[in-house]
Amino acid sequence: MTDQFDADELRRLAFSHGGSELYKALPPSPSSTAQLAFDLAQRLGDRGLLNRDFLAALVRVRPTFKDVLVQQHELFGGASTLNDDARACTENVSPLGPSLTAPKVPGSYFDDVRDRLNLKTLRTCQKEAFWALADYYGSGSRSAACVMAVGAGKTALGIAAVLAFTRRRALIVSPGNIIRSTFDKALDHTALGNVLYGLPGGPLIPGLRPPAVLTLDRDEGPFREIAGDALRAADIIITNFHLLGTGGDADDLLAKLAPHDIDLIVVDEAHIAASESYQRLFAHFSGARTLLMSACFQRLDGKPIDADIVYRYRLIDSIADGNAKNLRIQRFAPESDETVYEMVWPDGAREEIVGREALLALIGDERKLGRIVAKSDASIRQVMWVVRDCLDRQREVLAPVKPRVLFSALGEWHAAQITRIAKAYGIAAAYLHHAMTDRAIGAVRSRFEQESGDLDAIVQLKMLGQGYDFPPISIVVPMRPYGSFSEFYQFVGRGIRVLLHPAVVGRVGPDQQFLDVVYHAEFGLDGHIDTIYRENDMDSSTVHTSRTWGKSGPGDLPGSTGVDTATRPDTFVLFEPGSIMSRVVHDQARVEQRRLEREREALAARYAAYASTSDNPVPFDKFTQLLKVISE
Known part of the structure; x- marks a missing residue:
């Protein structure tokens, strides 16, 4: 340190x-x-x-x-x-037991730290997940998964798991675009707030040297020059799927490491992993334990994840524990019968169309309507009016911390359009697109992220997705349809973590912090919001797509690959009256109910441990009463 x-x-x-x-x-x-x-x-x-x-x-x-x-x-x-x-x-450490430490490997770094982890520095949910993993791996099972809500601390859990359950060497696979901002930073013992020594509750490995970490990033230099001996000199290797390769090329990571070189694999943001990539990885290191982690355990291609979910920590749990903001939905609902559209025909003729149904009769495809609305100035202005109102209210609550706004867009032209309208409403905004240089992207992000920066908002094209976490984001605005629930949930999650800035601590508690989600009803996002409310997004075997936007068919599909350019539409919204419907996803009563449920679940776990070691255990109710007296 x-x-x-x-x-x-x-x-x-x-x-x-x-x-x-x-x-x-x-x-x-x-x-x-x-x-x-x-x-x-x-x-x-x-x-x-x-x-x-x-x-x-x-x-x-x-x-x-x-x-x-x-x-x-x-x-x-x-x-x-x-x-x-x-x-x-x-000396307050938690030993793990023989089933996790044996067989020891001569010279292994992990044999020195495993039994000396200071687990009390972890949050309650992280400790619960950790012990669930200990039970799972201790039983001889190997393919584990943990579903942790955004803001719950997946990175710290992953590092604790690596330190406890690795025998020789661990491999952490993270999305290429966030590799430097998550595990690499968390394992850098010189970085402020690192997981090894810088957790709020104290160091995870007090008095112990840090592991040897090797981060392989394709943007940091030629990977071909790294020899297998350099890889094997590391205790922990961090990389991304792009560098794994197939094993057929001598320069692939899978070719440089033998199957026995890795005995624990952690896959971060597992929902984005392509099936062939991680199945090939697991097949190569067939004897390794695996840990898949994600906030939403549903792959973007809709296929279920093949792993045993040993622990779930839902969004409502994170809200109840004060780790996440509550979601406040701001939905603009147009008066569909009074909405006026303008259609430009190929010969240049213009025709005004009144009413949603009349337009659908002409375009013949409801899936296109969301894109028409998304790229219409009139509709963007309706949403922007709500965004400006939310921004003003967030400023009143969070001052002197500056709340930020994150927009998503269909393409570069659309991002520029949103930015122009945001500026007209007094919201200092800029946009990011894939044609920008790294230096230009970094400059815009600095203007957005630094407290001294001059930007209130960023409009982005899937460039601040998986792993991007910035608590001052207090308003998220999906200005496009989302066919995939997990992609939508990841976007919303960029601002879900509560603010712990010294200026708000003790003044604006977690229960007073909200993330405003502002969207247009025509984007078809209501089903995704309902899924968050029902909390069944954690089911690994369920495909979450809305009825309208998830169907396949001819023509342009809503959404964007992030590299395409949205062209000017031939149909516009000219006039769109409507109203704003606002609601909190998890109201205070529901959050409190869930908090009490979690307390009772924790008591039940403690009682089970007590009853299993007592010849004459007292009844559960008496046990809880005794604990209450002791705690007082």
Whole structure:
């Protein structure tokens, strides 16, 4: 851990234990992080806030900080008590048991860390998933899957699983466009907020060296120059499907690694994996355990995923636990009988058509109507009016944090059209498209993502999809039909994680944060919203497509490959009266009901563990009463 990392963590502790006043009172340029730790403890003591919870958190940042505080033991009432508390903090690890550690591999990094993982730093849902995996792999099964709602922390779970269940070497396969922003960053022990040492609850591997990680990115240089020995020198290899190859070429990753070189494979965003790619991967490393992870376990091609789902953490669970924002639907519904369209015939003649049914009688294909609406200025303006209203309300709640807007578009021309109209409504916007250079894309993203940036919104063509996670996004606007539920759900999920910015912590709680989803009724997205409400999107054997947009047929299909260019339509919406229907997907009563259900499920699991080891267990109700008394 770097000094800067420690200093940032200490300031976070100041905020969490003493509030914004203490956070601001700390010296901006301390002589050392040790001095900053002592100064923080002294200020907490002056306020009567110094306690063992703070000590535990402090020691998790850097165990040697306890030595600084021992020298000032009068703050704690005695050095011996301090040392006892510190020892308890640093030794609180969870052993995994012989079924997961055997057989050991000579010289394996994982044999040194497996039994010393600090699992208490994980969130409750991550720990539940972890132990479900431990039970599954411990039984001898190999093909596991975890369905984790967006914002639940799949990356941290994946790394904990790698550290616990790998014997020799692990392979993490991630989408090529996010490889640097997810697992690579999380495993970089020098990066702020890394999973190894930088989790909010403390380090995952306290006092242990980091694993040797090799990230293979086709955008970072020639892969052909990397020899098999370099691959085998790594404890963890991170790559994407593009570099796996078929094994037929000597430069393919599958050709450079023998089947026994990998014994755990983690597939991130598994719903996007092409069937041939990951089946070929699993066949090559046939003896390896596998872990597939996704927020929505439905492949874009509609085929089910072949794995045993051992744990599910739904969106409503994430909302109830304060990890995700609730969804607030803003749906513009036109008066279909009063909508006026203009059709331009091949000879240049123009004809006004009144009413949706009259237009459908002429175009003969309901699937085209969504594209017509999506590319009509009149319809975009109706949606943009709602977006501007939502943006103003989000600004009032989140200030001084600047809420952001994320649009999706059919193609480059459509993205430019949306951007133009957004600017007309006072929304500073820019768009991304695939013809842009990496430098140009990075410049636009910086203007959007940095707090000092000048953009409120980005319009994108599937370029900020899987793995992109930016909590300040408070409004998502799908300006196109989506045939695939999983693709729609992934787009919505880009802003689902709650904001934990110091300016809103303690003032705007997770239950007060909403993600506005603004869309036009003609895009056919109602079925996808209902699927989120029903929470059956987690069923791996169910194909989720809306009735209208999922059907195949001749002509243009709604949606976009992301590289095509939307041309000017020959039919427009000229006038479109309508109304806005607003609703919260999971209301407060439903969230509270689910929270109570999860508490009872957790109690049931604890009772089962107790009853299995007791000759005369008390009844479940008595058990819960005893736990309640103990906790009080």
